[in-house]
Amino acid sequence: MTSDDGLFTAAELAELLALARALYPHEALADGPYERTIAKIVSRASAEPALWHVLHDGLAEIHDGGSDLHSALEARVGTPFFESLRALVAWHLYDDHEVWDFIGYPGASFDRGGYLHRGFDDLDWLPEPRVRESTEPFEAIAISEGNN
Amino acid sequence: MIRYERDDADVAVVIGSGPGGSTLALQLVREGFRVVMLEAGPWIPNEDFVNDERIAFDQLTWKDPRRATGTWQLAKDFPGSPAWTGKVVGGTATFWTGLTPRFKSHEFEAHRSYGEVPGSSIADWPVTLEELSPYYERAERAMGTSHRHGRPPMPANNNYKVLANGAQRIGYEHFATGPYATNVEEYDGRPGTLRDGFCQQGDKSTAKWSPLVSEIPKAIATGLMELRTNAQAVQITLGSDGRADGVVYADENGALHRQRAAIVAVAGNAIETPRLLLLSATAGHEDGLANSSGQVGRNYMRHVTGVVYGEFENEVHMYRGEPMAGIVNDESRHDPRRGFSGGYYLEMIAQGLPSFTTFMTPGGWGPEFTSKVEAYTRTAGLWICGEDMPRETNRVTLDGSLLDRLGLPSPSVHYDDHPNDVAMLDHAYRQGEKLFRAVGATRVTKAPAMPSGHNMGTARMSEDAAAGVVNGFGQTHDVPNLFVSDGSVFTTGAAANPTLTIMAIVLRQADYIVRQARSGAL
Numbered sequence: 001m002t003s004d005d006g007l008f009t010a011a012e013l014a015e016l017l018a019l020a021r022a023l024y025p026h027e028a029l030a031d032g033p034y035e036r037t038i039a040k041i042v043s044r045a046s047a048e049p050a051l052w053h054v055l056h057d058g059l060a061e062i063h064d065g066g067s068d069l070h071s072a073l074e075a076r077v078g079t080p081f082f083e084s085l086r087a088l089v090a091w092h093l094y095d096d097h098e099v100w101d102f103i104g105y106p107g108a109s110f111d112r113g114g115y116l117h118r119g120f121d122d123l124d125w126l127p128e129p130r131v132r133e134s135t136e137p138f139e140a141i142a143i144s145e146g147n148n
Numbered sequence: 149m150i151r152y153e154r155d156d157a158d159v160a161v162v163i164g165s166g167p168g169g170s171t172l173a174l175q176l177v178r179e180g181f182r183v184v185m186l187e188a189g190p191w192i193p194n195e196d197f198v199n200d201e202r203i204a205f206d207q208l209t210w211k212d213p214r215r216a217t218g219t220w221q222l223a224k225d226f227p228g229s230p231a232w233t234g235k236v237v238g239g240t241a242t243f244w245t246g247l248t249p250r251f252k253s254h255e256f257e258a259h260r261s262y263g264e265v266p267g268s269s270i271a272d273w274p275v276t277l278e279e280l281s282p283y284y285e286r287a288e289r290a291m292g293t294s295h296r297h298g299r300p301p302m303p304a305n306n307n308y309k310v311l312a313n314g315a316q317r318i319g320y321e322h323f324a325t326g327p328y329a330t331n332v333e334e335y336d337g338r339p340g341t342l343r344d345g346f347c348q349q350g351d352k353s354t355a356k357w358s359p360l361v362s363e364i365p366k367a368i369a370t371g372l373m374e375l376r377t378n379a380q381a382v383q384i385t386l387g388s389d390g391r392a393d394g395v396v397y398a399d400e401n402g403a404l405h406r407q408r409a410a411i412v413a414v415a416g417n418a419i420e421t422p423r424l425l426l427l428s429a430t431a432g433h434e435d436g437l438a439n440s441s442g443q444v445g446r447n448y449m450r451h452v453t454g455v456v457y458g459e460f461e462n463e464v465h466m467y468r469g470e471p472m473a474g475i476v477n478d479e480s481r482h483d484p485r486r487g488f489s490g491g492y493y494l495e496m497i498a499q500g501l502p503s504f505t506t507f508m509t510p511g512g513w514g515p516e517f518t519s520k521v522e523a524y525t526r527t528a529g530l531w532i533c534g535e536d537m538p539r540e541t542n543r544v545t546l547d548g549s550l551l552d553r554l555g556l557p558s559p560s561v562h563y564d565d566h567p568n569d570v571a572m573l574d575h576a577y578r579q580g581e582k583l584f585r586a587v588g589a590t591r592v593t594k595a596p597a598m599p600s601g602h603n604m605g606t607a608r609m610s611e612d613a614a615a616g617v618v619n620g621f622g623q624t625h626d627v628p629n630l631f632v633s634d635g636s637v638f639t640t641g642a643a644a645n646p647t648l649t650i651m652a653i654v655l656r657q658a659d660y661i662v663r664q665a666r667s668g669a670l
């Protein structure tokens with residue numbers, strides 16, 4: 001499907017999706033978050049001529065390469081195309097709550113009473129450490145063998 | 149809330165509502181002074197804070213343009229964000245974490261203790277630990293910091309268990325969950341923490357101390373302080389007698405107003421404070437107000453810093469509980485055998501997924517990066533905080549090619565790492581890695597600095613008017629009724645997080661202002 005405003009062809013949209021996956025490959029993650037990420041980037045590009053230009057030119061050029069996407073991206077590190085696309089994909093992908101679920105990051109906890117009774121200290125593979133300050137003296141200036 | 153007239157000429161104007169400005173304002177109104185506080189940001193009540201890293205950043209942060217230049221990594225990673233500071237009532241402390249170690253005695257005498265450090269402007273403070281100690285105690289009580297004056301220690305969360313066990317296994321002794329300025333149990337009318345994390349997004353529960361939940365409402369309740377929000381000071385004006393006589397500020401719509409003043413105190417944090425002094429250049433102060441020494445904006449410091457993440461086979465869930473309630477002091481000593489002067493702390497740090505992916509490897513991508521992201525719940529973090537060397541050439545200047553919404557030049561922050569900073573950071577990264585490996589880390593990632601939360605030095609204290617901007621009480625050498633009331637006055641940075649020391653210095657300054665005013669010297 002072409003984007004509604006005709007700014008990106010269906011092939012370009014598919015290419016952007018593949019690039020997003022190549023930039024941030026989470027094999028077991030469904031397509032949904034990547035699709036939403038690209039949708040956000042495309043929508044921004046349709047309001048920002050400079051971004052559209054950079055993406056459009058970059059897509060045209062990356063097609064000609066023929067190598068695998070990871071190497072193609074690697075060869076373009078530092079270009080405006082790579083830098084804009086990478087930053088935007090990272091920004092939106094890791095803000096997607098399906099990705100949070102996938103990684104196991106629950107987000108805000110306040111409404112659920114924080115972690116007071118929900119495991120803020122449930123780590124049990126290490127001994128319980130001291131929480132108070134040590135009563136041993138602290139040597140603030142080392143007795144130096146040097147010339148200070 | 150009381151309202152003052154713009155031509156009430158007997159008020160003290162305090163610029164900035166963070167820990168520095170609020171601490172001063174509360175002391176002054178308690179002593180019967182009339183105070184107008186100008187804060188560039190809005191009042192956002194705790195219940196309106198949003199526990200989402202990006203939304204909160206947008207809501208609370210100073211986002212006006214700034215530029216970073218120099219050899220520091222930030223100039224490459226985040227060239228538009230040298231610092232992370234607040235623009236909101238309560239200042240940066242609405243989203244600070246809360247560690248409150250004191251500076252050490254020898255750190256106030258850095259020059260004497262370390263000797264010459266070539267390429268630095270290291271100097272001794274005109275204040276000693278002994279003089280500050282009673283004020284440190286008052287500041288600790290004001291915040292209700294844990295581990296102090298009968299306040300209980302913070303219990304260990306998961307991230308702390310990793311940090312403390314690692315510390316112990318590599319032979320460290322001086323680790324604890326604080327002092328940390330968040331209530332473990334009820335104190336000062338505020339509840340104990342729910343261990344909900346997210347204090348770097350504004351603490352909804354008010355368990356964490358900030359001026360927003362303490363000094364500001366207390367000062368307003370005296371009936372002597374008016375707080376004007378969305379009021380950004382753009383110039384401090386001088387009378388023909390050479391004294392500050394008012395402050396011009398822009399409101400929400402950019403319209404200018406002028407408040408008359410008997411005393412002016414600037415507490416905009418160490419980037420905006422020198423900027424305002426430089427913007428206030430006028431006849432007789434051509435290089436900026438109170439800048440006869442040429443030191444305004446110079447000696448900018450931000451601590452030697454970086455992050456170390458350890459990845460484990462088992463779960464950690466670092467985001468649960470207080471993000472920074474853990475500190476290791478062993479390396480905070482001065483021990484030149486390590487190959488550098490001064491010391492550093494290893495402090496616990498936790499980030500949510502969006503921040504973790506932004507800062508863990510700035511610009512990172514590809515399969516190695518995503519494998520680290522997938523290990524997020526099995527990752528622990530520590531933050532390095534050490535003394536950086538002041539340098540005259542590390543400085544805040546006005547950049548006329550980058551204008552803010554008012555058309556004023558933006559601050560440009562130039563910072564070149566000193567070899568001492570580089571050696572210290574290298575040591576700290578190695579110790580951080582050792583610490584996590586000692587408790588079984590399978591992979592360790594060293595991350596560079598985030599935009600600076602600690603900003604210091606740009607209006608340095610010195611008894612000698614030719615060598616500094618303010619005296620030991622934060623009073624400018626050039627304009628007797630103009631004060632600086634934030635970390636800009638630090639002569640050197642010490643290793644510890646700065647806020648407790650800012651408050652102690654300002655409490656001492658308040659006593660001085662009251663004495664001077666009563667004796668007619670002000």
Ligand SMILES: Cc1cc2nc3c(=O)[nH]c(=O)nc-3n(C[C@H](O)[C@H](O)[C@H](O)COP(=O)(O)OP(=O)(O)OC[C@H]3O[C@@H](n4cnc5c(N)ncnc54)[C@H](O)[C@@H]3O)c2cc1C
Pocket residue numbers: 163164165166167168169170186187188189210232233234235236237238239240241243244245246247248348379380381382415416417418420421424472600601602603633634635645646647648650
């Ligand atoms: C994420 C994070 C965590 C931190 N954790 C710790 C910690 O654990 N321990 C510690 O000691 N420190 C910590 N800090 C640092 C701490 O927040 C600062 O040291 C402290 O807030 C400085 O207080 P201040 O009053 O000098 O400045 P700020 O708190 O920055 O307040 C300055 C205020 O002045 C206002 N302002 C600036 N210019 C103008 C102007 N021209 N007109 C009107 N208003 C103006 C700003 O809007 C702001 O609200 C942390 C910082 C960050 C970012």
